[in-house]
Amino acid sequence: MTDLRLVIFDVDGTLVDSQADILASMRAAFASAGLEAPARAEILSIVGLSLPLAIAELAPGIDPATRDAMVEAYKASYMGLRIEKGTPQSSPLYPNTREVLEALIDETGAGAVWWQRAYDPAAVERDTAVKAALKDRGTDVRSFAGHLLFELFVSQQCADDHPSKPHPAMIEAALSETAMPAHRAVMLGDTSFDMQMARAAGVTAIGVTWGYHDAARLRDAHHVIDDIRALPALLEEIWETTA
Template sequence: MRYELLVFDWDGTLMDSAARIVASMQAAFAELGLPPPAAPAARNVIGLGLTHAIAELAPTQDAAMRARIIERYRAHYLELDDTPTPLFPGAEEVVSGLRAAGYLLAVATGKSRIGLDRALAQSGLGAHFHATRSADETFSKPHPQMLQELLDELGVHASRALMIGDTEYDLLTAQNAGVDALAVCYGVHAPERLLALEPLACLSAIDALPGWLAAADPHTSNDETP
C-alpha cells in the first residue's frame, strides 16, 4: 500500500457536528453576556483547539473570560445542546473496511480528550483506531505536533502517512509535518479554500476514500506489467 497510516480529522470529516458546535459556541457567549459570534465566524474556527478558537472569536477578552467561555461551550456541547451529530453517510463502513484492509488508523482533532472519547464511544468507531490525539494534549492545528506524535507512536515514516480533513488547518498541519494531505469537500471549509492549499484531491463524500486509495496505490494499477 502507498500509505500505511491514515489520519482522520473528526468534526466535519467523519462526524457532521458543525451545527452543534456553532449553536454551543453562540450559546456560551450569550450566557456570559457577550455578543455571540456570527455562524460563519464560529464555523471558521472548527478544527482549532478550543483555546486557539476562543482567542480568534474573542480577541478583546482577557484570559479569565476566555476560560469561562470554554467552560460554558463544553457544557453546552456535551450536555445542554441536543443538536444531532451523526456520522456522515458511509463513514462507519469506510473506517471499519479500511481497518480490515490492514491500514493503521488514527484521529487528530481539535476536540478535547473528553469530547473525543465521548464521540468515539457514541459513534461506535473507537475500536477501529490505533491511536488518537486531541487538542488539549498537543499544540493546536496547524502545528504539526499531533501528527508527529502519532507517527512516532505507531512507528510510521511521514512519507507513508496521509492526513484526511475538511479544513485548511488539517491541510496545513499535514504540510508542516511533511505528510501528504487529502481534503474532503463536504465539511466546514469551502472547496476553493481547500484547493488553494493543493491537497492530493478533494473528495465529495467519505465513501469515495477507499476507491481513491486503491487508485493511488501503484501495486493496484491496471497499467502495471504482468
C-alpha cells in the same frame, strides 16, 4: 519489508457532523460573557482550532479570564447537549462513513488491515488507521464511544495533549506511536487547519468538501474528495506512488 500505511482522520466535519452543537455551544459561550455571538459562517470558519484560540479569534481583545470562562461555558453547553440528545443524534456520522471504514478494514475488500495487527509488521499487508482529534479529549472519547469506533483506530491524539492545529504535533505523535514514516501516511480533514497541519508534518493532505470549510479554503490539500466513498480508490492511487 512491510507495506504498512497510516490513514489519519480528523473527527468533527470529517467523520461526524457536530455543527448544530458547535453553533449552539459557541452562542452559549458568548452569551455567558454578555457578548453578541458571531454569525454562523464565522463560527464554523474556526472549527479545527483549539477552543481558547477559536474564541480568541472570534472575540479579539477579550481578556484571558473572560476567554477561559467562555471556554468552560462552551464545554458545559456541548456536554449538556451530548447528554440530552445522545451521541448518534448530537454528532451523527456523515453518510457512508461507517460503511467505508468497515470496508477498508476488510482484507477481502480494499486489502486494508488496521487496528490489532498494526503493531505486527510481518502480519500487515497494507494499512492502519489513526484519528487526530480536533477538540478536547472528553468530547472525542464520547463521540467514538457513542459510535463504537474505538476498535478501528490504533492511536488517538487531541489538542489537550498538543499545540492546536495547524501545528503538526498531533500527526507527529501518531507517526511516532505507529513507527510510521511520514511518506507512508495521509491525513483526511475538512478544514484549512487540517491541510496545513498535514503539510507541516510532511504527510499527504486529503481535503473533504462535506465539512466546515469550503473547497476554496482547502487549497493546501494534495487531493480533494466530495464523497467519502471515493477514499478507497484514492488511497490505492496514493499507495502506488509511495512504495
